[in-house]
Amino acid sequence: MAIATINPATGATEREFEPHGPAEIERRIALAHKAFTELKATTFAQRAAWLRRAADLLDAEAEGTARLLVVEMGKPIAQAEAEIRKSAKGLRYYADHAEAFLADEPLADPAAVGASRAWTRYEPLGPVLAVMPWNFPVWQALRFAAPALAAGNTGLLKHASNVPQTALYLDGLFERAGFPVGAFQALLIGSGAVAAVIEDPRVRAVTLTGSEAAGRSVAAAAGAAIKKTVLELGGSDPFIVLPSADLDAAVATAVTARTINNGQSCIAGKRFIVHAEVYEEFSRRFAERIAALTVGDPLDPATEVGPLATRAGRDELAELVQDAVAKGAKVLAGGAVPDREGWFYEPTVLADLSEDARLVQEEAFGPVAALYRAEDAADAARIANQTTFGLSSSVWTNDAEEQDWFVRSLDAGAVFVNGMTVSFPELPFGGVKASGYGRELAAAGIREFTNLKTVWKG
Incomplete structure (x- = not known):
C-alpha cells in the first residue's frame, strides 16, 4: 500500500509520501536509543509535566487535527474531535498515576526469604515499536505512547499507511511538549519493513493493534528475536439482549455500538444475540433505526455514518454481505454499495445467517450488524463464544443472577453489563483467543513494557 492520504469521501489522493529508506530508519532507531538513555534518567515528575504539555497541545489544536482525521480516514467530525479530547485525557491520566503504578513493592516479610529487605521495582525497557491502525489514529497511538513515555521508554510508531499526516503530527507532538529529541518518532514504512526493525537489538519490545494476520506476523518476528509483545487484534463482539433488559436503551445503544466510527471499531458490537421473547420487537426497532441513519460527508456535523476508510475495506465488507445473502441471510436494512463517490456502504442489518456464512466467524469491519435468535441464556452464551475472537x-x-452468570460464562477480555463497550484509561483493555494477549491502559498497560526487577538484600 502506498503511503498516502486518500480522502475516503471522494477517493481523491491528497498527498503522497516517500517511505523512509534504510538510512533514515537507522537514524531514527539510533535517535530513539539515545533518547532512551536521557529519558530513563529523568524523574516521574518531569515526564508528567511533559505529558501534560502534550495534552494541552492536543486540546489547543483539536479542531485542525480532527479535520485531518476526517480527511485521512473518514471519521465523522464530531467523533474525530471527541477522539482528540479523549487522547488528551489519556495523557493526563498517566501523568497523574504513572509514579504510583510503578512504585517499588516491598515484600511484607523479607525474613521469609532470608533477607533484611526484599522488593520489586519496575524499570523501562528501551525503545518500543508500536504498529498501529488507522481507525482511531490518535487514540490508538497515544494509549501506547502515554504509558510508554511515562515509564521512561521511547517509542517508534509505524502507523497505518493511509494516515501518514496523522503519524507526522504525532511525530512532532512530544518534542514540542519538551521530551528529549527522538523520544517518540514516526517511521514511514510499509509492512514489509517491520520485521527488520523488530530484529534490531536496540528495539526492545513491540505492540500491535490490527488484524489477526498482522498480529501473527509481528508475533513471529518478535518471538524469533525473543522480544515482548502485546497484541490487540480483531473482534466480533457479542451484544446480548435478554427479556428483562430495558429495550429502549438496548436498541439505542446497539445502533451506536454498531455504527460508531462508521462501524470500524474492534470493540464495536457486531453480533446481536437476542432472546426469542424479545427478538421480533428488538430486530424491528433496531433495523428501523439503522435504516434511518444519516449517511454523508463526514465533515458535515449532521452526518452519523461516513465512508469506510479504504476501498479495499469497503469491498471486503460488501463481499461478506453478498456471501451471507447468497447462503440465505435476510436483509432487514441496507445491504448495498450506494451510488455515490467515495467508499460508502449502507448501514446494514442481516438476520437468519446460516452457519457456513463467512460473517458468522469473520469480523465485519464496517456498519453491518448480524442478528441471532437465542432460545435462552445458555444458547446466547453458546452463540457468543462460537467465534475465534x-x-x-x-x-x-x-436480572442480577443472569448478569453474574454471563460475566463468568463469556470468553472475552471484558464484559459490559447494560452498556456499550468503551475503552477508558482507568480500565485494562485487551482480549483472549484470536483477539490477542497482553493489556493496554490502567496499571496493567504501563507495566507491560517494564522490567519487573527483584531486589534481595541480606
Missing part, C-alpha cells in the same frame, strides 16, 4: 462483550439484562 474474544475481545469484549455487552450483556443487557436487569
